[in-house]
Amino acid sequence: MDSLAYRENIGKKLNIGREILYLTREDCMSTGLSTEDIISITRSALEAHGRKKTEMPAKIGIHPLKNTFFHAMPALVPGENACGMKWVECFPENPFRFNLAQTSGLLIFNDMESGFPLAIMDAIWITAKRTPAVSALSARYLADSSAETFGMFGCGVQGREHVRFMPKELKNLKKIYIYDVVPAAMDSLIEEIQPEVDAEIIPAASVEEMVKSCEVLASATAILEKPDPKVRDQWIQKGQTVLICDLDSFWEIETMRRADKFLVDDIGQHRHFDEAGYYPDGMPENIYGETGEVVAGIKAGRERKDELIVASNIGMAVEDVVMARTVLDRALEMGLGVKLPL
Ligand SMILES: NC(=O)c1ccc[n+]([C@@H]2O[C@H](COP(=O)([O-])OP(=O)(O)OC[C@H]3O[C@@H](n4cnc5c(N)ncnc54)[C@H](O)[C@@H]3O)[C@@H](O)[C@H]2O)c1
Structure with missing residues (x-):
């Protein structure tokens, strides 16, 4: 019409x-x-x-x-x-x-x-709803479709919805690990969402344990003016997929720089955040493409099991x-x- x-x-x-x-x-x-x-x-x-x-x-x-x-x-x-x-x-x-x-x-x-x-x-x-839909679609094209483990950092509004949406696109999930600085947030996520998803939802004991247990990881914590990364780059392995909703606040910039594919939802928008000072050491320049290009089939998503793929989806109007x-x-x-x- x-x-x-x-x-x-x-x-x-x-x-x-x-x-x-x-x-x-x-x-x-x-x-x-x-x-x-x-x-x-x-x-x-x-x-x-x-x-x-x-x-x-x-x-x-x-x-x-x-x-x-x-x-x-x-x-x-x-x-x-x-x-x-x-x-x-x-x-x-x-x-x-x-x-x-x-x-x-x-x-x-x-x-x-x-x-x-x-x-x-x-x-x-x-x-609350369109953001996890973007992450789930990103996972569909960027993660290994046989992935059995997903980890969610941040168990607030976005965290809950990510756990709800992700199994729709990652059909083989068996375990979903969750982590939050507020333990009660993990408890209420499990109470609310476990009845809806088949995969077992497991509270992780630490950030490191969760990173090392999951093929696909996502974060929705807080966007900080000065990033305070909780995930050490050395914990991240080839083959993993990292889906970021909170800019560079939670992840070390080295992970984005060494990714085999580093995607952003919108290049202009990320440059704008860079100019505003959100990337103290500068935005990674190794941008492979935009998420929409992969979803539209213009650029390839995951091509090999051992690729490290990072996508920063900070949300688009x-x-x-x-x-x-x-x-x-x-x-x-x-x-x-x-x-x-x-
Ligand atoms: N990319 C997008 O399109 C998009 C859209 C909406 C929100 N966001 C971002 O997602 C984030 C979460 O939003 P929300 O509405 O779910 O907020 P929320 O307050 O409902 O949830 C955030 C959760 O993260 C937890 N948290 C904070 N710091 C943490 C840390 N260091 N480690 C582990 N857990 C931590 C909090 O305890 C809380 O439970 C915010 O940064 C927000 O800006 C992004």
Whole structure:
């Protein structure tokens, strides 16, 4: 459907230019998108990005407190009629200071033809779901498909969803190791997710033990202005796959530099973080390609069992707006949300 036809369709349910649909987190969840749906939607965003069929400037940010950020994340994916911007925040101390989540945000979804906003929606749920979908798709192409072990560093919102999503793409997983500095976070992950996954979820005794036990590893801890890597490069072996959601905070830069394949989700965005000083020793320059290029089949994923592959997926607005389009479509169909006058 082209953007004018899409607009006409939306216009049957929403008075475009006069009102918007406001969707809470509960509304987004009520759309009933399954894990498989979300992986498929995210795949379309990654493929479009890989084929350079998107417009997405690097996220810009403001930083009120140490190790915090707000990011403005605009994106256009014309082939998906997806256009808008996420305004997302990460405040790692929130759980301790205010009993609130680390990550929050809102997304404005716009009409591509008139530019008018169509919806404002919670972005916590979208972020929580599309990020592990990216990691799971990365694992599908970059990890050995026979992998039986996955390890997740950080057992918060992202950690829980990663454990939920990863078995969908790594079909042979037998053991999922988890590690968090807060032991209670590991307990609640097991309680919540173990009933849903066949692989046994095992709390790891240490970072080193987990690195040495897993073929595929992922991290979603906290993005630090000055990285404080917990994984020693010498623990990492050929053949492993490392999927990073938290920039260079948790892993030594040497691991990225010596990887047989080092991928990033968006080169411009990573350069932007480099310029902002997040890579104190400079960003690794051995970039093999972007995640979307591999998902779109433009570049090869894993070619040999013994390759060390590292992918840094720090999150792309194209993933958010494509998810938001589906959420809006379903919400209008199902009569979810509240219409607000403009
Ligand atoms: N790449 C992306 O697209 C994307 C999207 C959303 C969030 N993130 C990042 O993912 C990270 C986690 O986000 P979240 O919403 O899950 O946060 P969260 O607060 O819900 O969970 C983070 C967990 O990591 C644990 N942790 C912190 N430091 C640790 C360490 N050194 N070792 C082990 N565990 C540690 C915390 O105890 C907590 O349980 C943040 O850095 C955030 O910026 C990335």
